[in-house]
Structures are given as C-alpha cells and as structure tokens.
Amino acid sequence: MLVPLQQVWRMSSGNGTRRKVGKLQHFNNMMASAPETLTEVQGLFSKVRTYVKPSNGEWSIPDPNVALRHQGEEHCRLQALKVSLNAVKNQLSDKNVQVWHQHTNFTNRAGKVIATVRSAANAEVCTQAWCKFYEILGTFNPLPGEALQSGELNTVHLCEAPGAFITALNHYIKTSESTRYCDWSWAANTLNPYHEANGGSTTIADDRLIANTLPWWFFGSDNTGNIMIQKHLLELQVFVSNMRRVDMVTADGSFDCQENPDEQEALVASLHYCEATAALLLLSPGGSFVLKMFTLYEHSSVCLLYLLNCCFHSVNVFKPATSKAGNSEVYVVCLNYDGKEAVRPLLSKLIRNYGPHLADREALFPNAIIPESFLKQHEEVCSYFHRLQVDTITENLRLFEGMSTEQRQRFDHIRDCVAHDYLQRFEVSFLPRSRWISRNTVSPACCSVSAGRPLGQKKQTGSFNERRELQTLSWREAREGLLCHLDTETLHGRWDRLLAGRPLSNVRGSW
Numbered sequence: 001m002l003v004p005l006q007q008v009w010r011m012s013s014g015n016g017t018r019r020k021v022g023k024l025q026h027f028n029n030m031m032a033s034a035p036e037t038l039t040e041v042q043g044l045f046s047k048v049r050t051y052v053k054p055s056n057g058e059w060s061i062p063d064p065n066v067a068l069r070h071q072g073e074e075h076c077r078l079q080a081l082k083v084s085l086n087a088v089k090n091q092l093s094d095k096n097v098q099v100w101h102q103h104t105n106f107t108n109r110a111g112k113v114i115a116t117v118r119s120a121a122n123a124e125v126c127t128q129a130w131c132k133f134y135e136i137l138g139t140f141n142p143l144p145g146e147a148l149q150s151g152e153l154n155t156v157h158l159c160e161a162p163g164a165f166i167t168a169l170n171h172y173i174k175t176s177e178s179t180r181y182c183d184w185s186w187a188a189n190t191l192n193p194y195h196e197a198n199g200g201s202t203t204i205a206d207d208r209l210i211a212n213t214l215p216w217w218f219f220g221s222d223n224t225g226n227i228m229i230q231k232h233l234l235e236l237q238v239f240v241s242n243m244r245r246v247d248m249v250t251a252d253g254s255f256d257c258q259e260n261p262d263e264q265e266a267l268v269a270s271l272h273y274c275e276a277t278a279a280l281l282l283l284s285p286g287g288s289f290v291l292k293m294f295t296l297y298e299h300s301s302v303c304l305l306y307l308l309n310c311c312f313h314s315v316n317v318f319k320p321a322t323s324k325a326g327n328s329e330v331y332v333v334c335l336n337y338d339g340k341e342a343v344r345p346l347l348s349k350l351i352r353n354y355g356p357h358l359a360d361r362e363a364l365f366p367n368a369i370i371p372e373s374f375l376k377q378h379e380e381v382c383s384y385f386h387r388l389q390v391d392t393i394t395e396n397l398r399l400f401e402g403m404s405t406e407q408r409q410r411f412d413h414i415r416d417c418v419a420h421d422y423l424q425r426f427e428v429s430f431l432p433r434s435r436w437i438s439r440n441t442v443s444p445a446c447c448s449v450s451a452g453r454p455l456g457q458k459k460q461t462g463s464f465n466e467r468r469e470l471q472t473l474s475w476r477e478a479r480e481g482l483l484c485h486l487d488t489e490t491l492h493g494r495w496d497r498l499l500a501g502r503p504l505s506n507v508r509g510s511w
C-alpha cells in the first residue's frame with residue numbers, strides 16, 4: 001500500500017513538484033501510524049460484488065419465446081429493501097438541498113480526489129465521472145487482452161456527454177505501458193446538447209470535448225441523439241461499422257429523477273434496457289460492457305442482471321470510492337462477452353421491441369425462468385449495497401446534528417489520505433496537454449462551458465417538501481417562486497443555450 005519514494009517521484013515528476021514528494025512521505029508516515037485509517041481507505045476501494053456462475057450451466061440464455069410476454073412479479077425480499085431504503089431517504093425530505101449537499105460534500109471521504117487528480121495529472125475534462133471511470137479501468141482492466149495484443153482498440157460510449165469517460169480512457173491509454181502504442185478509435189452518443197428538442201434538464205452544459213470532436217459523436221438521423229429510438233440503434237451500428245471489432249461499450253445514461261426519487265430505478269429501466277441491447281448488438285466476442293445502474297430491486301433489473309450473467313463470463317457490481325456513497329449509483333462491469341451468436345434470437349426480439357417503453361410493459365423474463373441460485377446471489381448483492389448506502393445516510397444524518405473539531409479534523413485527514421491513495425493505487429500520472437484528445441482546445445470563451453449542470457436546468461433549491469409544495473401552486477405563483485431562486489449562473493446558462501441552440505447537421509453520416 002505504501003508506495004516507494006521513487007515511484008512517488010515518477011508520478012509527480014510531470015509537473016516537477018519536489019515539494020509534493022515531501023508531503024507524500026509525510027502522508028505515508030501518517031498512514032503507517034494509523035492502521036484504522038488504512039483499513040477505512042482500503043474499504044472504500046473494495047465495494048464490489050461478483051456473481052459466481054454455477055458450474056452446471058444452469059444460467060443460460062432463456063428461450064426468446066418466453067421473453068417479453070408475461071407480467072413480471074415483484075420479488076418480496078427485494079421490495080422490502082426498497083421500502084426500507086426509501087424510509088431512510090425520506091428522512092432527508094425536509095433538508096435544504098444546498099445545505100445538505102455542502103454537508104455531504106464535507107463528509108465524502110473521496111471529496112478531494114478530483115482536485116488532486118486535476119493538479120497532479122493535468123487530466124482533460126477532470127470531473128467526478130473521470131475519476132469514477134479511471135477507478136473502473138484500474139480495478140477491472142476491462143480492455144480485452146486480445147485487442148491490446150493486436151495493437152488496435154475500439155470503444156463506443158453511450159449517453160456520454162460531456163465525455164469524461166473518453167478523456168479518462170485517453171489518459172489511461174497514453175500513460176500506461178501496455179497501451180501506450182495502441183491504435184485507439186472511439187465513437188460516442190449522447191442527447192445532442194445543441195438540439196432544441198432536448199430540454200434543458202436532459203443535456204449537459206459542458207461541451208469542451210464535444211465541440212472539438214463532433215465527427216466522433218453520433219446523434220442519429222433526427223439529430224436528437226436519443227439512444228432509445230429504434231432506428232438510431234441500427235444507424236449506430238452503421239456508424240461504427242468502420243471498426244473491425246468493438247472491444248468495449250460504456251453506458252452512463254441517467255436523467256433527473258429528483259422529483260420522484262423513490263422510483264428512480266423504474267424510471268430509468270427502459271434506458272438501461274436500450275443501453276444493454278445496444279451493447280449486446282455492437283460488442284465483439286471477448287468485449288467488455290460497463291453500465292451505470294441504481295438500485296437493483298425491481299423485476300426489470302433482476303432480468304437484466306440475469307441476462308448479462310448469461311452473456312458474459314464475469315459480472316461485477318461496483319461502487320467506486322469516487323461515487324458519492326449516499327446515492328444508489330453502481331456500475332455493472334461485464335467482462336468477456338460470449339458474442340452475438342449465442343444471444344442472437346433473443347437480441348432480435350429485444351431489437352423489435354426496442355424503444356422508450358422496453359422495460360415498462362411485459363417483463364423481459366417470467367419469474368419462473370430465473371434460477372433460484374441466481375436470485376439468491378442477486379439478493380446478497382442488493383443487501384450488501386443497501387447496507388452501505390443506509391449506513392452512509394444514517395451517518396450523514398447523525399453528523400448533520402453537529403460535528404466536533406476532532407471529527408472535522410479526522411474527516412479532513414481521511415480525505416487527504418483517500419486522494420493520495422487514489423493517485424498511487426491507480427498510478428495516475430501526468431499527461432501533457434499535447435496528448436489530450438482536444439489538443440487544440442478552443443479557449444473557454446468560445447465554448448458554452450458551465451459548471452457541468454445540465455444546460456438551463458435550475459439549480460435545486462429548498463427542501464424536497466418545499467419543492468413539492470411549489471408544484472401544487474398555480475403557474476403564476478410557481479413562476480414567481482422559481483424566479484426568485486434562479487441564480488445568475490443559471491440565467492447565463494439559459495442565455496448560452498439560446499445562443500447555441502442551432503441544430504447541427506451530423507458531420508459524420510448523411511442521415
């Protein structure tokens with residue numbers, strides 16, 4: 001765990017900070033003297049559960065004739081977890097969202113990672129997503145060995161604005177010995193931030209990468225970029241057909257569910273089905289798939305996780321240290337795809353039913369098809385992440401009542417330890433700007449870059465209960481209430497969006 005001084009020096013030599021070495025030496029000494037700190041830090045980086053397939057081949061791709069034909073039934077033990085988690089989350093309903101975020105930012109053990117990576121590694125579009133994906137790369141090594149040996153790597157990134165997974169992957173490839181000379185091609189999809197059909201709350205304002213790499217982005221023939229449109233799926237396949245093989249697909253899709261947080265999982269289910277269908281269609285044998293999901297309690301998630309387990313050699317559910325511990329977000333990391341051949345009949349059915357309601361009507365599989373041995377493991381996975389999240393929220397609620405000076409100092413210390421451990425653990429090293437993806441970056445003044453909040457989206461204010469109350473007011477009353485809450489940055493964001501609101505034609509294809 002404690003890194004030799006030479007390695008620390010190698011890592012920080014990029015920006016030539018001798019001073020940092022001394023600081024890290026000091027940090028190592030502190031770590032050595034506090035084993036409980038070491039355990040706590042290590043625990044943050046080990047939040048993962050892996051499904052173990054029975055050797056008798058019991059987990060096999062279901063017959064397409066039973067798929068999407070029956071109503072799904074809820075799983076009572078999983079629903080009990082949902083009720084209990086929502087009861088804990090409901091205790092936050094009277095908290096002012098800004099004050100609460102300030103509090104949880106302070107108690108977030110990984111809260112200093114972004115700033116540390118930004119200054120030590122010169123990372124491009126260095127956001128929380130960057131740090132999460134770098135952690136996934138460093139933990140699972142999802143780039144298939146076969147691709148690396150051939151010297152060619154092709155990746156597709158769904159729901160990807162503003163593009164930090166891509167810049168993190170670029171950083172990883174350019175700074176790792178085994179991938180440095182790899183010939184890497186990528187393509188990405190996302191809701192088109194310049195298309196007026198995409199409301200302010202659905203797109204991301206930060207277009208630093210997109211504006212510089214437009215030909216690599218796929219927005220489909222209607223230019224919206226919506227991955228849930230059936231023809232877009234087939235067009236995307238054509239868009240990436242110049243890739244000899246597709247080695248990794250990432251899908252980080254989500255949208256704002258803050259007005260109905262109890263049903264977040266059900267609201268995003270169809271998006272997740274579409275992302276998974278796209279991955280199964282695009283990936284080559286041996287490929288990897290990284291899918292962002294939330295809680296996994298609904299029947300739709302049980303079916304999806306089962307399907308992924310039937311199609312990949314290894315399926316892991318991972319909560320990165322750099323994902324805020326109080327939220328439900330997890331990453332499903334699937335390694336070594338069996339290939340389309342095995343899943344083709346079911347995939348055809350998924351494609352025929354593809355769309356924004358794919359997970360809303362009939363269940364993907366009837367309950368009777370899902371083996372008990374899978375359900376048992378799945379329940380264990382859900383209980384594990386349930387406990388982690390409930391513990392975090394409960395701790396945050398307790399600390400919200402007040403923190404002693406010692407407690408504050410300890411948090412500060414842990415946050416430093418986690419940030420430095422992150423750099424060491426994932427060997428994050430300096431990348432000169434000349435090796436960034438957008439080397440000739442336009443000056444920020446030319447891009448509509450803002451704080452990474454969706455374009456034009458109002459900053460959440462007040463408590464959940466207060467926002468609910470606001471919704472029941474008349475339109476005029478509500479508008480007045482909202483206008484007083486709008487900050488200058490949000491107003492500027494809306495103005496930027498109006499200025500940038502011209503639909504762009506897709507440069508890459510003739511859709």
Ligand SMILES: C[S@@+](CC[C@H](N)C(=O)[O-])C[C@H]1O[C@@H](n2cnc3c(N)ncnc32)[C@H](O)[C@@H]1O
Binds near residue numbers: 158159166255
């Ligand atoms: C959490 S962000 C992705 C962050 C990204 N991975 C990164 O590293 O910067 C989620 C993205 O999903 C996009 N999205 C949501 N629904 C979508 C849809 N139906 N089709 C395409 N993109 C979608 C949103 O516009 C947003 O850009």
